[in-house]
Amino acid sequence: MFTCNNIYLLSFTYYLKYILIFNIIIIPLIYLYINFVKIIKKKIKINKSYLKTKIKPLYYVITIVVLSLILHNMLNNSHNICYINATPNIYQEYRKSFYFLEGKDIDKELKNNYLENILTNKSNSTLSKLVYKEVNIIIENDNEEETQEANEKKEEVIEDNFLHETDTNIQNSVYVIDGVFYYPTYIYGNNNTYSGMFCPSNPEAEGFNNSYGYNNYFYTRLQRFIDDARQNGYTITMSTQGCRRYSTQSYYYSTMDSGRAAAPGHSLHGFGIASDLEFYQSDGSVCPYYRNDANCPSMGWAHSNAYKYGLAFPLLNASYKEDWHVEPINKNKY
Numbered sequence: 001m002f003t004c005n006n007i008y009l010l011s012f013t014y015y016l017k018y019i020l021i022f023n024i025i026i027i028p029l030i031y032l033y034i035n036f037v038k039i040i041k042k043k044i045k046i047n048k049s050y051l052k053t054k055i056k057p058l059y060y061v062i063t064i065v066v067l068s069l070i071l072h073n074m075l076n077n078s079h080n081i082c083y084i085n086a087t088p089n090i091y092q093e094y095r096k097s098f099y100f101l102e103g104k105d106i107d108k109e110l111k112n113n114y115l116e117n118i119l120t121n122k123s124n125s126t127l128s129k130l131v132y133k134e135v136n137i138i139i140e141n142d143n144e145e146e147t148q149e150a151n152e153k154k155e156e157v158i159e160d161n162f163l164h165e166t167d168t169n170i171q172n173s174v175y176v177i178d179g180v181f182y183y184p185t186y187i188y189g190n191n192n193t194y195s196g197m198f199c200p201s202n203p204e205a206e207g208f209n210n211s212y213g214y215n216n217y218f219y220t221r222l223q224r225f226i227d228d229a230r231q232n233g234y235t236i237t238m239s240t241q242g243c244r245r246y247s248t249q250s251y252y253y254s255t256m257d258s259g260r261a262a263a264p265g266h267s268l269h270g271f272g273i274a275s276d277l278e279f280y281q282s283d284g285s286v287c288p289y290y291r292n293d294a295n296c297p298s299m300g301w302a303h304s305n306a307y308k309y310g311l312a313f314p315l316l317n318a319s320y321k322e323d324w325h326v327e328p329i330n331k332n333k334y
């Protein structure tokens with residue numbers, strides 16, 4: 001089987017494929033447009049001499065189309081996985097992973113197999129654990145037969161690399177590279193870019209590490225944050241609504257004061273990377289709505305320590321102050 005587990009060969013194939021498709025479909029359309037649509041619009045009389053001037057370029061067009069078709073058909077066969085799978089999705093995924101792994105100290109065969117799986121559109125869920133482990137990225141490991149030594153190593157890795165998570169697999173439109181959470185740029189009319197469109201209905205069955213629908217890496221940070229708060233004697237809880245659906249956000253938006261809730265499709269709650277926290281007093285009561293860092297110490301601790309857990313409270317100084325709303329500290333749109 002012919003393969004192209006090589007970024008240069010894949011790039012070449014990818015562009016070649018689209019050039020051929022362009023030649024076969026777009027060039028004839030351009031020819032038709034220039035020579036005939038314009039004529040119809042301008043009502044130019046078609047006579048023999050006029051047609052003659054158009055015949056020569058037609059030969060070129062036909063030659064290009066026929067040659068492109070022949071080449072396309074030769075390449076587009078089931079043995080040539082490289083050409084067949086050179087789709088925008090696979091190409092982008094391969095590129096992203098290739099450059100991410102480039103120069104990293106990682107077993108060559110593992111790296112090749114990982115890239116090969118992307119190329120052949122096979123699942124990388126098992127290999128990605130090994131790959132991320134090799135590049136010292138935190139991953140949950142559910143293999144219970146690990147040796148003690150390996151466990152210790154893993155713990156070291158978590159300590160060293162906490163806040164440098166990398167997982168290019170998309171979860172609810174979000175992926176993470178070196179601790180930065182990437183979510184889609186909102187494009188009006190394109191539902192796929194809206195938040196709250198892909199909330200899991202059964203998070204744990206759908207690969208989430210929590211039953212609320214929070215992004216796995218955001219949840220891990222939140223959980224550590226809340227655990228450490230407890231170690232320090234403070235009680236904080238996270239909202240059980242880990243992923244807010246588009247319809248719910250629309251409801252909030254239409255029923256709350258203007259400026260209070262994000263416009264539908266924009267809220268980070270819908271990507272599972274925001275949470276509304278509840279802060280408690282030492283007697284177990286909830287801190288009242290009118291509160292501050294001094295009279296609600298658990299909130300005071302949260303606001304001053306969040307950054308250590310890769311978290312931020314971006315709405316502390318907003319016109320509608322939300323001292324409970326927490327997000328990842330590093331995030332970006334893609």
Ligand SMILES: [Zn+2]
Nearest residue numbers: 274275276325
């Ligand atoms: Zn919120």
